[in-house]
Amino acid sequence: MSVAQIGQSVRRTEDQRFVTGKGRYVDDIGRPGQAHAFFLRSPHAHARIRRIDLHEAQHAPGVVAVLTGDDLAADKIGGLICGWMIHSKDGSPMKAGPHPALAQGKVRYVGDHVAVVIAETLAEAKDAAEKIVVDYEVLPAAVDPAKTQAKGAAQVHDEAPNNTVFNWHLGDKAATDAAFAKASHVTTIDLVNNRLVANAMEPRAAVGDYDSGTDNFTLYTTSQNPHVARLVLSAFIGIAPENKLRVIAPDVGGGFGSKIFIYAEETVCVWAAKKVGRPVKWVAERTEEFLASAHGRDHVTKAELATDAAGKILGLRVHTKANLGAYLSTFSSSVPTYLYAPLLSGQYDIPAIYAEVDGVYTNTAPVDAYRGAGRPEATFVVERLMEVTARQIGMDPAAFRQRNFVRSFPHQTPVIMCYDIGDYNASLKKALELADYKGLGRRKRESARKGLLRGLGFSAYIEACGIAPSAAVGSLGAGVGLWESAEVRVNPVGTVEILTGSHAHGQGHETTFAQLVSARLGIPMEQVSIIHGDTDKVQMGMGTYGSRSGAVGMSAIVKALDKVEAKAKKVAAYCLEASESDIEFKDGRFTVKGTDKGLSFGEVALQAYVAHKFDGQELEPGLKEGAFYDPKNFTFPSGVHIAEVEIDPETGVTRVDRWTAVDDFGVLINPLIVEGQVHGGIAQGIGQAMMEGAVYDQSGQLVTASYMDYRMPRAEDFPLYQIATTSTPCPSNPLGIKGCGEAGAIASPPALINAITDALGHEDIAMPATPQAVWKAAQKTVHKLAAE
Amino acid sequence: MTTVNLTVNGKPVAAKIDPRTLLVQFLRENLRLTGTHVGCDTSQCGACVVHVDGHAIKACTTLAASCDGASVTTIEGLAHNGELHPMQEAFREHHGLQCGFCTPGMIMTAVDLVQRKGNHLEEHTIREELDGNICRCTGYHNIVKAIAAGAEAMAGQVSAQAAE
Ligand code: FES
Ligand code: FES
Numbered sequence: 002m003s004v005a006q007i008g009q010s011v012r013r014t015e016d017q018r019f020v021t022g023k024g025r026y027v028d029d030i031g032r033p034g035q036a037h038a039f040f041l042r043s044p045h046a047h048a049r050i051r052r053i054d055l056h057e058a059q060h061a062p063g064v065v066a067v068l069t070g071d072d073l074a075a076d077k078i079g080g081l082i083c084g085w086m087i088h089s090k091d092g093s094p095m096k097a098g099p100h101p102a103l104a105q106g107k108v109r110y111v112g113d114h115v116a117v118v119i120a121e122t123l124a125e126a127k128d129a130a131e132k133i134v135v136d137y138e139v140l141p142a143a144v145d146p147a148k149t150q151a152k153g154a155a156q157v158h159d160e161a162p163n164n165t166v167f168n169w170h171l172g173d174k175a176a177t178d179a180a181f182a183k184a185s186h187v188t189t190i191d192l193v194n195n196r197l198v199a200n201a202m203e204p205r206a207a208v209g210d211y212d213s214g215t216d217n218f219t220l221y222t223t224s225q226n227p228h229v230a231r232l233v234l235s236a237f238i239g240i241a242p243e244n245k246l247r248v249i250a251p252d253v254g255g256g257f258g259s260k261i262f263i264y265a266e267e268t269v270c271v272w273a274a275k276k277v278g279r280p281v282k283w284v285a286e287r288t289e290e291f292l293a294s295a296h297g298r299d300h301v302t303k304a305e306l307a308t309d310a311a312g313k314i315l316g317l318r319v320h321t322k323a324n325l326g327a328y329l330s331t332f333s334s335s336v337p338t339y340l341y342a343p344l345l346s347g348q349y350d351i352p353a354i355y356a357e358v359d360g361v362y363t364n365t366a367p368v369d370a371y372r373g374a375g376r377p378e379a380t381f382v383v384e385r386l387m388e389v390t391a392r393q394i395g396m397d398p399a400a401f402r403q404r405n406f407v408r409s410f411p412h413q414t415p416v417i418m419c420y421d422i423g424d425y426n427a428s429l430k431k432a433l434e435l436a437d438y439k440g441l442g443r444r445k446r447e448s449a450r451k452g453l454l455r456g457l458g459f460s461a462y463i464e465a466c467g468i469a470p471s472a473a474v475g476s477l478g479a480g481v482g483l484w485e486s487a488e489v490r491v492n493p494v495g496t497v498e499i500l501t502g503s504h505a506h507g508q509g510h511e512t513t514f515a516q517l518v519s520a521r522l523g524i525p526m527e528q529v530s531i532i533h534g535d536t537d538k539v540q541m542g543m544g545t546y547g548s549r550s551g552a553v554g555m556s557a558i559v560k561a562l563d564k565v566e567a568k569a570k571k572v573a574a575y576c577l578e579a580s581e582s583d584i585e586f587k588d589g590r591f592t593v594k595g596t597d598k599g600l601s602f603g604e605v606a607l608q609a610y611v612a613h614k615f616d617g618q619e620l621e622p623g624l625k626e627g628a629f630y631d632p633k634n635f636t637f638p639s640g641v642h643i644a645e646v647e648i649d650p651e652t653g654v655t656r657v658d659r660w661t662a663v664d665d666f667g668v669l670i671n672p673l674i675v676e677g678q679v680h681g682g683i684a685q686g687i688g689q690a691m692m693e694g695a696v697y698d699q700s701g702q703l704v705t706a707s708y709m710d711y712r713m714p715r716a717e718d719f720p721l722y723q724i725a726t727t728s729t730p731c732p733s734n735p736l737g738i739k740g741c742g743e744a745g746a747i748a749s750p751p752a753l754i755n756a757i758t759d760a761l762g763h764e765d766i767a768m769p770a771t772p773q774a775v776w777k778a779a780q781k782t783v784h785k786l787a788a789e
Numbered sequence: 790m791t792t793v794n795l796t797v798n799g800k801p802v803a804a805k806i807d808p809r810t811l812l813v814q815f816l817r818e819n820l821r822l823t824g825t826h827v828g829c830d831t832s833q834c835g836a837c838v839v840h841v842d843g844h845a846i847k848a849c850t851t852l853a854a855s856c857d858g859a860s861v862t863t864i865e866g867l868a869h870n871g872e873l874h875p876m877q878e879a880f881r882e883h884h885g886l887q888c889g890f891c892t893p894g895m896i897m898t899a900v901d902l903v904q905r906k907g908n909h910l911e912e913h914t915i916r917e918e919l920d921g922n923i924c925r926c927t928g929y930h931n932i933v934k935a936i937a938a939g940a941e942a943m944a945g946q947v948s949a950q951a952a953e
Contacts (some may be wrong), residue, residue: 717913
C-alpha cells in the first residue's frame with residue numbers, strides 16, 4: 002500500500018475481516034462463566050402491575066436470578082434519561098415522567114421491561130420467564146399521536162397532563178401571519194411522516210462484566226457512542242464512577258441512530274453482572290428490536306406555504322404533533338424541535354417562518370433519532386409544499402425552486418441557521434441534465450401507451466450536519482457539548498495510532514481516517530491504525546451520528562496532526578541543526594529550506610523518542626498530541642434528487658425507474674465510501690416512502706413486529722442509482738467537509754412521493770405508498786382520465 | 790442429547806448436542822465460528838446463510854442434528870491459503886459492504902447463485918435472487934455490482950484450476 006491521497010477511492014481496509022467472517026460484534030463475545038439474560042416484556046400497552054410472583058421462575062432449572070424494578074430501586078439505580086431540555090412556548094420546562102430500566106408499578110407500551118431472568122442458558126432463561134406470574138390491571142391506552150392530547154384520552158404519565166410533553170415553537174408568528182395575509186396564493190397540506198424502525202441488521206446486544214478484585218465494570222455494547230453511554234451510566238444512572246466503568250463498542254452492525262441511545266437492557270446487563278457475580282449477556286431477537294428499540298419519525302403535520310403573484314415565497318407555517326412514545330429516549334426531545342424546525346427554510350429564501358410542535362406521549366415504544374432525525378421530516382414538509390405549490394400555481398417545479406433559491410452566502414434564515422455556503426442551482430442544473438428532464442414528456446407518452454402512469458418528482462434538500470458548536474447547542478437545551486476528540490500517537494518507528502472519539506458502524510472510518518493521516522504525514526496507509534470504541538483507550542468522545550464524523554471527527558484529527566507536525570519540526574530543527582522556521586514538511590520529509598538536508602517522518606519520530614539530539618529540558622521527548630475540536634458552525638450539505646416512477650394502475654405496483662442524485666458534500670475524502678453512504682440513504686428513504694411503516698393497532702399492539710409484517714427494502718426494489726456531486730467546500734472546518742451519511746434518507750421520500758403524485762395527477766396519497774395504497778389512489782386517476 | 794458428526798470447512802466435527810440446537814447456534818457457540826450471523830427470527834434476512842453439501846441454506850432454521858453426515862461450509866471456509874475467494878474479493882473491490890453484518894450471508898448466497906445460474910448474471914437476476922438477503926446499509930447497489938463481478942471472476946478461477 003502506498004501513501005494515500007485525499008479524494009482517492011481507496012478500498013476499505015476493514016473489509017478483510019468482514020468478508021472473511023472475522024468481524025467481532027458484541028454477540029461474538031463470550032466471557033468465561035457468562036450467564037444469559039432474557040427480558041420478560043409487557044404484553045399490554047398500558048397496565049398497572051398489581052403483583053409479580055417470581056417464585057416458580059426463581060426455582061426453575063438453570064436460573065441464576067430473576068430481577069425486577071424493585072431490585073433496581075433497592076440498589077439506587079436511577080432511571081434512563083433524556084439529555085435535551087426543551088422549553089414550551091410559555092417558558093415552562095418539558096414535562097417528563099420517570100423512565101425506569103425495569104418497570105416500577107406500571108408498564109406503558111408493549112415490550113416494556115417487566116423483569117429479567119438470568120440463567121445458565123438462553124433457553125433456560127426463556128423457559129423460566131414463562132413461569133413468572135404478573136397480575137396486570139389493564140388500562141386504556143393512548144396510541145394515536147393525533148388524538149393523544151384529547152380530553153378523556155388515557156394518561157401515559159401523571160407528570161404530563163394531556164400527554165403533552167412540550168408545546169414548543171420557533172420563528173416569528175406575527176411576521177408569518179402577516180406574510181400569509183398578503184399572499185396571492187396559499188398552499189395547505191396535511192402530512193403524516195410515517196413511523197419507522199431503524200432495523201440495523203445487527204440486533205442490539207450487551208455483555209456486562211464485573212471484576213470483584215478491582216471493582217471494575219465492563220460493558221460490551223452495540224453503541225454508536227460508547228463514551229456518552231459511559232457518562233450516562235455513571236453520572237445519571239449510577240452504575241459506577243467513570244473510572245470504574247469501561248464501555249466497549251466493538252464492530253457494530255449498523256446503527257442509523259437507533260444505537261445512540263442508552264437503553265434498559267444494556268443498563269440491566271452491566272448492573273446485574275455485579276449482582277449475580279457473573280458476566281451477563283443479552284442479544285435482542287429481531288422481534289425485540291421492533292418492540293423496544295427506539296423508533297423514528299411519526300409526525301402528524303399541517304403545513305402552509307404563502308406565495309406572491311410572481312411565485313416568490315412569502316412565508317411558511319407549520320404545526321406538527323410529534324409522537325415521542327411512552328418514555329423520553331436519550332435525545333428524543335431534540336429531534337422534532339431543534340433538528341426539525343431550523344431546517345424548514347430548505348434551500349429557499351423565505352422571509353418568515355413559524356413552526357409549532359407538540360411533543361406528545363403515547364403508549365408506544367419510545368421514538369428518537371433515525372437516519373436524518375428531524376431533517377427528513379422537515380425536508381418532507383418543505384419539498385412536498387414546493388411541488389404542490391408549483392402545480393397549483395402552474396409553474397414548472399424546477400423553475401419554482403430556482404426562483405426561490407438562496408443565492409448569496411452567508412444566508413441567515415428566520416429559523417436559527419446561518420447557511421455558510423452552497424450553490425443550489427448548480428446541483429439542480431446538473432440533476433436536470435442527468436435525469437434527462439427534457440425527455441420526460443416522451444417517456445410519459447411511452448408509458449401511457451403501455452397503460453402505465455409515469456411521474457417525476459424533485460427533492461432539493463438541505464441538512465444541518467457536523468453537529469455541532471457546543472455553546473450553541475447548549476443554549477438550545479443540549480445536555481452535552483458536541484465537539485470531538487482525537488489523539489495522534491506517533492510510535493518511535495514512525496507508525497501512527499489515531500485514537501478517535503468517533504465510532505464506525507459501517508462508515509469506513511478505519512479507511513477514511515487513515516487515508517487522511519497518510520496523505521497528511523506522507524506515510525503509507527498501513528502504517529496508520531485507527532482506534533475507537535473503547536473508553537479505556539480513547540478517553541472521551543461524542544460518537545457518530547448526525548453525519549458528524551467527517552466534519553467534526555476528522556477535524557479533530559487534523560488539529561492533533563497540526564500539533565504533531567509543529568512538535569516534529571522542532572525535533573527536526575535540532576537534528577538538522579537549523580532554525581525551526583527554516584524547516585519545511587512535505588511528502589513525509591522534513592527539510593531545511595533551500596538545502597537538500599532532510600529527514601523522513603520516521604527518522605524524526607525516532608529522534609523524538611531517543612531524545613539524544615536535543616535538551617530534554619527545552620523540548621519534551623516523545624511525539625504524541627491530542628486535540629478537542631469544537632465546530633464553528635453546522636455544515637450544510639445540500640443537493641437535488643430526482644425520482645422517476647412508473648405505476649401500473651391495475652396492480653398499484655410502483656417501479657422506481659430512475660434515480661438521479663446530485664449532492665454537494667464539499668470536499669470528499671473517499672468518493673467510493675461517500676457514494677456508498679448515498680446509496681444506503683436513498684434505499685432507506687425509498688423504504689420509508691413506499692414500503693416501511695410501524696403500525697400499532699388501537700389497543701397498542703405492534704402489528705408489524707417482524708420481517709414478515711414490516712416491509713424491509715430488498716434488492717429488487719431499486720434501480721441502479723445515478724449519482725453525481727457538485728462541490729462548494731465548507732468554510733467552517735479545516736477540510737472543507739460537509740457530511741454525507743444522512744443525505745440520501747433526507748432527500749428521497751419527498752422526491753418519490755412527488756413522482757408518484759405527478760404520475761397520479763393528484764395529491765391524495767400518504768407514505769408508505771404501498772401497492773395497495775397506490776392502487777386505490779390510481780383508481781381516481783383512471784376515472785379522471787376516462788372522463789377526459 | 791444427540792450426537793452429530795459433520796464436516797465443517799473441511800474438518801470433521803463430532804459433538805453431543807441438545808436436539809433443539811440450531812445449526813447457527815452450533816456453528817457460533819460450539820465451534821466459535823462467529824462469521825455466520827443471526828439477523829432475524831423469521832428466516833427472512835439471510836445473515837445466517839451457509840452451504841450444506843454445496844447448497845445455500847439458512848442456518849437459523851436448520852437443526853444441527855439434521856445435518857448429521859453433511860459437509861458444511863461457512864464464510865470462514867471460503868478463502869483458501871490466505872487468499873480471498875473471488876466473491877469475497879469482489880465485495881471488497883466494489884464496496885459491497887458497510888457494517889459487514891449481512892456480508893457473510895450475502896457472499897455465501899452469491900457463491901451459491903453463481904453455482905446455480907452461471908457466471909454471467911444479469912442485474913435483474915441478481916436482484917431477484919437476493920430476495921432472502923436483507924442489507925440495511927448499502928442500498929444493494931454495490932452488492933449487485935460485486936456479485937456480477939465476482940461471478941465473472943469465478944469463471945476465471947474455474948478455468949485457472951482446470952489449467953493447473
Ligand atoms: S437469521 Fe437466518 S434468515 Fe435471518
Ligand atoms: S453492510 Fe450493513 S447490513 Fe449489509
